[in-house]
Amino acid sequence: MNSKKIKTGIVMITLLFAFSANAQSSKKERGAKPSTFSELLEKLDANEDGKISKDEVKGRLKDNFDKIDTDKDGFISETEYENAPKPERSKRE
Numbered sequence: 256m257n258s259k260k261i262k263t264g265i266v267m268i269t270l271l272f273a274f275s276a277n278a279q280s281s282k283k284e285r286g287a288k289p290s291t292f293s294e295l296l297e298k299l300d301a302n303e304d305g306k307i308s309k310d311e312v313k314g315r316l317k318d319n320f321d322k323i324d325t326d327k328d329g330f331i332s333e334t335e336y337e338n339a340p341k342p343e344r345s346k347r348e
Contacts, residue, residue, distance in 0.1 A: 289341075292333040306330040 290298070299311045308330050309320045316323070316331075323331050323339040331339075 292336045295336070306332070307336075 295307060296305065299307055301311050309317065309324075312320060312331075319339070320331065321327075323335050325335055325338075326332075
């Protein structure tokens with residue numbers, strides 16, 4: 256009975272490590288390439304006006320909206336998006 260518990264524990268730990276490694280790999284892949292402006296429009300442009308407004312975004316884009324919207328018209332244009340400051344990557348220790 257003890258050996259069955261040990262085997263089950265080893266299998267569970269192995270699966271946990273495999274899942275953890277896969278999740279980290281997926282995060283790296285997602286963070287590797289930022290979305291293009293066209294991709295953002297497809298995802299975020301709720302009213303399909305070809306513009307991205309502050310109420311259509313979330314996360315870091317929303318947090319930095321005012322910095323990116325350089326002409327202060329309330330929308331992010333393709334030029335503003337392309338010229339936006341790139342987020343700093345955290346250094347691993």
